[in-house]
Amino acid sequence: MPLGTLDRTPPPFFRQGPSALTRLMFFSALALFLMVADTRFKLTQPVRAVLATALNPVERALRAPVDAVSAAGDYAMGLQDALSAEARARRELAQQAARSARVEQLEQENLRLRALLDLRPGLSVRSQTAEVLYDAPDPYSRKVIIDRGTQQGIAVASPVINEAGVLGQVTRAFPYSAEVTLLTDKDAAIPVLNMRTQVRSAAFGNSAGAGLELRFMAGNADVQVGDVLATSGVDGVYPSGIPVAKVVSVDRRVDTGFARIALAPIAQPDAVRHVLVLEPLGVQMQPKPEPAPDASTKPGTGSRRGTRR
Incomplete structure (x- = not known):
């Protein structure tokens, strides 16, 4: 084959396009433009809404196991809290019942003591x-x-x-x-x-x-x-x-x-x-007083009668 008939053009793989710096500047400008446009004019809002609507079932399906585990944990914790609250309420109720019985007992005892105190002034004895x-x-x-x-x-x-x-x-x-x-x-x-x-x-x-x-x-x-x-x-x-x-x-x-x-x-x-x-x-009782001695007699001597001589 003669040399003049050879294709000297580089294959597509080796073809050179825009430089990397050029592409970087282009895509940076495009991103900046899209951000400004989205911020000022809300251009991507409909696209975002469509994507969110389409991905919502997938998101719910992926969150279902996590929600189930969380709900089971909350139920177990709530049940334990309810049982603890019930036990605490029962203890408080028992304590209140004991205090109520004690108060009633003290009231009855107070009434009896008041009755005794009211009775003492009416007694003529100590x-x-x-x-x-x-x-x-x-x-x-x-x-x-x-x-x-x-x-x-x-x-x-x-x-x-x-x-x-x-x-x-x-x-x-x-x-x-x-x-x-x-x-x-x-x-x-x-x-x-x-x-x-x-x-x-x-x-x-x-x-x-x-x-x-x-x-x-x-x-x-x-x-x-x-x-x-x-x-x-x-x-x-x-x-x-x-x-x-x-x-x-x-x-x-x-x-x-x-x-x-x-x-x-x-x-x-x-x-x-x-x-x-x-x-x-x-x-x-006062002791009975002894009779007073006779004035005509002296202590230690008896009465003597006169005798005729």
């Missing part, structure tokens, strides 16, 4: 308050222990009352405590006065330890259900006029000639906490 500590360990008796003893001036035979009436009597005194035998004890007895008929009698604790009874009352005695019995004051221990019991039943027996009269104590010993301990009347 008294002091005491608190019931516990019941006596003997199951066959009705006795309680109070927190006052001989160091506080408590003496044996001191009456014990509350705002309702008589509770019992101190039977044993220790330095810092005392034992009180309640009226419902089987060995307890107290002289009483029927406030309706003004008839004196004696009330005794029954063997069951749940009430009292009037003994040795004639079958035709004027005693009715509902009669109120109070202390008569003839024993020198209890002040007169303090409520003791109320008649609840009268069984007039023809075969024995006596009536069986059941009483219910006015002061409920099982629901008492604060009491008044009174000084026995016998302790406060």
